[in-house]
Amino acid sequence: MTDAIVDLELANTKEEIPIETGEQAFRATDEQHSLSAWQGLRLHVKAIGWAAYFSLGIIMVAFDPQLIGQLIATPKFQQDFGNVYEDGYIIAAPWQTGLNMGAPIGQVVGAFFAGSFMEWIGLKKAFAACNLLIIGCVFIQFFARSLPVLLVGEILAGLVLGCFVVIAPAYASEVAPLALRGPITASINLCFAAGQLIANGTVDGTQKLTTHWAYSIPFSIQWLWPIIIIVGYPFAPESPWWLQRQGRLKEAEHALGRLSSSTVDIRAALVAIIETDRAEREMQINSSYLDCFRGTNLRRTIISIAVMSIQVFSGIYLASYSTYFFEVAGLPTDQAFNMGVGFIALGFFATVLSWFFLSYVGRRTLYNVGLAALTTVQFLIGALDCAPNYLNRPGIAWAESVLMMIWYFIYSLSIGPIGYVILCEVSAVRVRAKTIAISLAVEALATILMTVVFPYMINPDEANMRGKVGFFFGGLSLLSLVWSWTSLPELRGRTYYELDILFDQKIKIKDFPKTVISDRKDVKEAS
Template sequence: GVLLQTTARTSAQFTVGRFLSFGMTGMTIVVVPIYLAETSPKVLRGMMTSTLQLMIVFGQLIASLVTFGTQHISGDKGWQIPVGLQFIAPAFIVGLLPLVPESPRWLLTRNRIDEAKVSLRRLYKNHTEAEIEQEVDILRHAHSTEEKGPWSEVFNKENRKRTMVAVIAMFGQQITGQAFSSQYSVVFYQSQGYKSQAFLFNILSNVTGLVCLIATWFMIDQIGRRPMLMIGGSGMAIFLFIVGGVGLEKHPNDSERGALVASFILFACSYNLSWAPVSYVVVSEAASTRVKEKTNLFASVISIITTFVTSFTIPYLLNAPYAALGAKVGFIYGSINWVMVGVAYFFIPEMKGRSLEEVDELFASGESLRNFSKAKTTPTATYIEDTARKEP
């Protein structure tokens, strides 16, 4: 994809390259959360899975800095350098892939027991051989070792609630207005009179977003997924309403314009403390192992469609001769954020500190989503015996 883009002589070739690159990005969004959830200790699963969003924002920051640094380069080099730098990350990843152990759960679904033990030893180097054997026995007796199910299982009676949670997480990540901040921030700042400073504000937003994501590492497995979505979502709504309030002024003064910029950046901070990273954590935990890849793919497709709709409509909402709302768009997305806070309260379960097998048990029990944090599950020490007792 990058090769097609950097060597493009027509817009059609460049577009095809973009499609290929974006397709591989979509694959990453589906596979990486699953892998991280399956290989992370349950007490660190939130932190590890949220690193996907950290890498996304880090990439955005690097791209912004490179674009800022090459803005005065004339000719094709001005765009080929930023685009061509995309070669670095794939080359780095391919070089390190031999060091990455395969998911033990995935290996066990293929009945590759010896390889699963090798992978577990690489993941848990301080554990004894007896503990590794016990972990393999637990996973083999749990539902995570069942064969992969067909697409119909994604929507059947046993899994439709889990699919709903995954879709809500990925839908909420995009419908809450991230495109307004990440894709149109420079244009928006310029429309508010910040011609030369607009790009610097965008870089500042990326830097603060990166700091917030690092802070998420230390909170998500302590505070939990659901509270972070609600607290962060509330912050997003408040700051967008401030943006909208400034938009009501026909001729805002410097202080009001400064408040608009600060609120816009703080909105991005709140997003990176909540929906941005937490959605990947929730989608990786909610889906049944039998249809995890399919569920994540379906949720990601919903996310991409939502991204397209919001990205396509924002220019029409912002600019004349269409809706020409300007900063008042903050009222629209601020209201959506309040709705999503309520949705998170009622429909996003708290799964922190639970193994994936415990999550399976909670969904199978029919427990209310709001009560997951209080519900008791089978202790790991007796899980094998309890499962064996239920087997014919």
């Protein structure tokens, strides 16, 4: 870092605030490294609260597709929207595919739009706009009485939800102190688990109703979150990183003050933000989508895409279909719904538990160990389904269901939350929103692919694979493990400034943890 006066001509503005960057920037970095998790919690509790507020959109992102997956197993929904099958009703595989594809299709477009939209008007205003739009989308879902109308509602909602899923990690990554960056960004997965849990619990409570309220009540629950968001919006601070990029330094300093304790050196924190932005500009990191694939950003973008796509390839799609999976595995409908609720509740608990591990275990270690365990469990599920006389041995169905719950526990302890941590940490700040958008759009495309394939794999009137899908996801998980072992660096304990240097200097994966950074032009390996 250089001893220089920050003049905001670099930010295309006439406003000037003289700040000596060298000493203050180093002091802010040293302070970040010296904070323990408990000290970070005490000094930055407001940042945690506002990160949670902006993550409310993630609950809606998780609730909507999870709701569709559970309603497919609801008798009244099957009767009103499905076809006669044997002694009951069933939603045909093409319509299951269409309904479950609505949200991810919308999210592909919505995520790309959000990357530019939030950089243009700010994270706070983008969050408010999405909140108002989702209220209207829920109206379509609530009053839908045919599959085509419901599909339109799902696609339109997906467009908005695709924006939410970019805004939340971008905001969390920019307000979290280094000591709490792992747990705060991992909490995005907690919001996913919360949304899924609420969806499962809601449908479990209404699935025995014999009127349209069996599915109308669950749809109406989605209006709860916009109300909460509207109440808190006037008090929410904008991201100080975004304000700094706009040259609005006084507002950025004010936002930092609202996100931390009065004992924190706000001016030093602001200088660190300015210096990081300056360094990235000197590294020729700009803020277009094309820049995500230029130079060393390409490596960072590939990592972001991979960790999010692996969530789909490892079998997370089963979470949306958990109740239906338990049904086709052979459990009674009531028990399948109970297992579905317990399934998501277990994931919720595991995500909270991951906060502890993230504070003491490296991202790379936890990610690789978790992915290896997930691969093993998927192959075990597939092997159990090959047992002879399966249909007359209900104990096997229970064993598969328990293994599936164990799988989700491991997922929610490892690659589920850590995927979002890595997504938020690995990209350069100037292209973070767009890198997140690209990664989540690719993840949505992978989900679309799985949405096309999965109903045909598991439906009783199609391939009826039951637990043999474990071989499919186990194979994909094994390939993913090979990539993560050879390509995923350790990011724990590094400021964004330091990560920029590590990637700019093309440091090898094995050298990430032991590389000492004393200055941007002085990078050396620790002895």
